[in-house]
Amino acid sequence: MKIAILGAGVMGRTVIEHLKESPIVTDIVAYDTSAESLEETRRKCGVEGSQSLDEILGDPKRKLVFVTAANGAHKDLAMASLRAGKSVMCEKPMATSLEDASVMADEVEALNGFLQIGFELRYSRLYTTVKKWIDEGKLGEVRNIQCNYICSEFWGRDSWRTKLAAGGSMFGEKLSHYVDLPRWWVRSPVKEVYALSSPNVVSYYEVRDNYQASCKFDNGAVSHLTFFMPFSSTSLGDPLLDLLDQQKEDGHELRYLVMGTEGAVETNVFGRTIKRWAYRETSEGFHAEIVERGAWKPEEDHFYFHNTHDQALDIVRRVQEGLPPSISARDALETMKVCEAADLSVEQGRAIEMKEILPNNPPKRA
Ligand SMILES: NC(=O)c1ccc[n+]([C@@H]2O[C@H](COP(=O)([O-])OP(=O)(O)OC[C@H]3O[C@@H](n4cnc5c(N)ncnc54)[C@H](O)[C@@H]3O)[C@@H](O)[C@H]2O)c1
Known part of the structure; x- marks a missing residue:
């Protein structure tokens, strides 16, 4: 499975290291608005980066994306990915406003898509x-x-x-x-x-x-x-x-x-x-x-x-097997x-x- 990491900071790199353990994952690309973050990710994780979101989301073989950017970017990155037909894992908080989080929950249901929110303490x-x-x-x-x-x-x-x-x-x-x-x-x-x-x-x-x-x-x-x-x-x-x-x-x-x-x-x-x-x-x-x-x-x-390890591998497995998220957007919205x-x-x-x-x-x- 080809995967994209949207947000190549500390959490993005942590997820990359987890995904390297998965036999299902064949390719990982990182996206970030910061060239510095992408360079650090290339150096520390050996994963190449791109500053073109369209290019990454335009690849039909890239099935799953992890939204690990700063909170203010969650909604736009998650919505663009869902609309491009990707399965999405989005870090907590869903968004920086309840209105945005609510729009995300509505969108994933309207599209019958996959959106899991990163309350990984439920894997601890x-x-x-x-x-x-x-x-x-x-x-x-x-x-x-x-x-x-x-x-x-x-x-x-x-x-x-x-x-x-x-x-x-x-x-x-x-x-x-x-x-x-x-x-x-x-x-x-x-x-x-x-x-x-x-x-x-x-x-x-x-x-x-x-x-x-x-x-x-x-x-x-x-x-x-x-x-x-x-x-x-x-x-x-x-x-x-x-x-x-x-x-x-x-x-x-x-x-x-x-x-x-x-x-x-x-x-x-x-x-x-x-x-x-x-x-x-x-x-x-x-x-x-x-x-x-x-x-x-x-x-x-x-x-x-913070068991982001088991969370990341479980999400890959769920997407591979066509299973629903373990923490749905609607459930996460209740927490928000x-x-x-x-x-x-x-x-x-x-x-x-x-x-x-x-x-x-x-x-x-x-
Ligand atoms: N679940 C947890 O326990 C846990 C722990 C740490 C971080 N997080 C979450 O992970 C996310 C990232 O945190 P971090 O510690 O990696 O922060 P960080 O500052 O190390 O990295 C954030 C990255 O997001 C990038 N970014 C900002 N705006 C962007 C945009 N519009 N598009 C693409 N990239 C953009 C920045 O350039 C930076 O590289 C946050 O949402 C945070 O809440 C969750």
Whole structure:
């Protein structure tokens, strides 16, 4: 299968390295508006690049494209690729506005095409373990999910991620993952979102550097995310690959506590641990004991955290076999709606009901 990588930065090169392992993939070409990015990709990955999108999309044998460009380019690249008849994997966030994300979901359905959105934490061996335990009933009914995510300001002053036009809201760029997981685990629609954010510590960001966001689900479950990206020592590198130890030393923390009626799970990415408790009611009250513990080696970090490896290979297989995406555009749009509701809640200082966030008519934010 011939594949194109649209956006030859860090993520584009990461995907290229994954795809090299696939026996199905016969040819990879990179596209980027930056000649520098293409040259770096040629040098580091041995993959040739082109600055002609028309040429790449005009090749009928190039069946699948990965949209790995900066967020502001996602919609145009994904739409052009879908219209050229390509199957598309598009990185999160779907787009920098809910209107654009909604147009993408409508388009792929109208074309009966393939569009998978890159919520690759749904491939993480850590978070799929949580999902499996929930689906097996080991936690009973999930009632409450707490996520604490504290990381240093590792992007730096000039990153496109700090600019609203290029990156969109921090909620979409970074936190969409961490509201997507509770949606996937709880299996009930989000009903209401309430979010707060203080003025930034990182003064040079156009985006917010902190959020507290709570979601209430239709089935009564509640999830809460605390996010803070303060100054501290900074790794200034790719935080997703080999730097988990460095991140831990930088004071990064990313923990989930998922509490159900019959048990609980705690995941600690930077500590490389997962624990499961089972509850028992005794004559004295509730008794909880740890019944399962897991850990992994540093060299397995990629599979237990941002598992873009298994995601990329699974998408190639799905396209080859004519299967639908594992995370559809419509499903991903629901996560993007939660992100929009969180920003709207911060702005308006009130809880937002999800029914206010209509896919084709989202309320305007300032
Ligand atoms: N799923 C994850 O955990 C995860 C992790 C990292 C990055 N990402 C996503 O991957 C994407 C890329 O991130 P990155 O870390 O590689 O950033 P990067 O800055 O390293 O690379 C972005 C590339 O996009 C190119 N670009 C910008 N506008 C373009 C356009 N209109 N057409 C073609 N190319 C264009 C830039 O020239 C640059 O080479 C982002 O959407 C980001 O959110 C996801």
